[in-house]
Amino acid sequence: MKDVARHAGVSVSTVSYVLNDSGPVAPDRRSRVLDAVRVLDYAPNASARSLKRRSAATIGLVIPDLTNQFFATVAEGVVGAASANDVLVVLCVPQASTDAEDQYTRLLRSQRLDGAIYLTGTGTLPGAILELARFGPIVLVDEHIPGFDLPSVISDSRRGAREVASHVLEQGHKRIAVIGGPPRLWTAQQRLAGYREAVAAYGGDPDALPVLLGDYRKQSGFELAAQALTTDRPTERPTALVCANDLMAIGALEYCKSIHLRVPEDVSIVGFDDIPVSALLTPKLTTVRQPAHDMGYRATTLLFDLLDNESRTQPEEILSTTVQIRESVLPPVPDAQD
Amino acid sequence: MKDVARHAGVSVSTVSYVLNDSGPVAPDRRSRVLDAVRVLDYAPNASARSLKRRSAATIGLVIPDLTNQFFATVAEGVVGAASANDVLVVLCVPQASTDAEDQYTRLLRSQRLDGAIYLTGTGTLPGAILELARFGPIVLVDEHIPGFDLPSVISDSRRGAREVASHVLEQGHKRIAVIGGPPRLWTAQQRLAGYREAVAAYGGDPDALPVLLGDYRKQSGFELAAQALTTDRPTERPTALVCANDLMAIGALEYCKSIHLRVPEDVSIVGFDDIPVSALLTPKLTTVRQPAHDMGYRATTLLFDLLDNESRTQPEEILSTTVQIRESVLPPVPDAQD
């Protein structure tokens, strides 16, 4: 930078002024500086800048599983919003091995990260998140810690769940089993609540709804489907499986195929998330679309608001979900033969 | 840090020595320092450290599309290796809009990134990569620029391609059409070469192999399948579609379904990559597995080698692929009726 100053015949502060528009500078000198920058092919040193500014223009993105396309899509939204603001995104994937949240607090405290976007999704304990939030702004995506009003962007899971369950009930299904998500996750609770609302609305007893709890992964969908569909009297077998996310729905679908139960003829299945593969399955999965990209994008702009305005913007945004009706649901066959 | 020094009754240099094991320090004083660190809950400032050390302990990961599970899996490998070395990974997703590679060179030059892992995949022009490589070490994953020996981790695409094509030929298919990838991508060339080798090995004329070139995306698989399967005389319709990646294979599969062509009874399809969804499709896709996670991991350790040893380690690693034989291939039906 000194070189630039010398080359342009001005002082370093002048160079800084033009580089940041942070001071008045005569037009001719400004262009001299710009020229020098170009000639010397100068790039400012970001570390020095961060040191001075006490901010690294970098946020963290905590994501439990990149191969889950819902998360991946959120991530693209985050990166999109961040790079539009010249902010870098560092990828944090909590390894089961190392206790990771501790790492992130260190990252926040050491100024390497100005804030973070946090995606839970497979049951991280909220304690870690709260710890994190003490040291810098963090915004939650599709998660909410009851009692602590952390900023977050969520989708209207409850309504989506209610609607998709209503769709199933509307088709005439009476014996429905739910494969829910990890009970400590807010989304899992919301979806469950939505399902129950639907049952109640159709005159059923929400508390009688059979619920099995999984971990949002495919494997648990498979296992819980096995459990749900294995019954002494076949006439009591559920005719529909309502799954709290697509991955588990896919697991359930696989289980059905493995025992030659036809979907949707023998058993209907619905999921939640509308990850890209869901429309590729046979049958195509009826599910609830979450605006994943948007959620990531909005979460990030919310984080930026928190970062530079002290002025609290609305700390919670709710985006809406839409039911995707596809092939995996059909009216149940009459009870008689089975 | 001054506070820590004061609290421990030592000088800042001693604190630095302790924190970095960078100098001799008496055991008692060392523990006094460690205590002070704990008491004051001190975390070193990373910006200052980078400024001094001229390295940010951060690498870039350039990835064209996170929702592609092959890339996502590579990314997990990268993050795994990086965090094992206390190095951060910043996510770079080239937005079509902004000319992105320029951004990355800035990032490298401004010391925010020590190096980068580069995944092409949909045809970024090599020029950009070379430009990048002038300013810092970058390692390519699953890509190779002929003539420039950039460090890279690749999988043995050609062999995988040869093997999967052989499998198809072995089943008795005579009329095969290839849906290839972007011609400027090395992987696309390799796979094509592999297919041709297989044809030659089976006594066919490799140059007579019908090849349509796509862009590795689902949509182009759909369109090219349409093109390949639309022929005046049905007896000349290909009985097998060999696709250079799974996404295009999936597109092809969708096209077949859309016109009620049964897979694999009417037409066999194979892909490449073995992304997770491929085993979920109906029929399950026969494909070639690339060791994606490993590729990311190894690429990253290679990058670290380049970073601290000047000693050139082997600049190109080749990992092996394995054909996954599944349901989407069957022997062709005899020509007569169609």
Added chain:
DNA sequence: TTGTAAGCGTTATCAT
């Protein structure tokens, strides 16, 4: 409008 100089929090050199 422009330049001088004092930090920002580390690390590393050099005396002690």
Added chain:
DNA sequence: ATGATAACGCTTACAA
């Protein structure tokens, strides 16, 4: 073995 002290490259009062 330990402690001053000078960088590292930038921003920003403050002075001119």
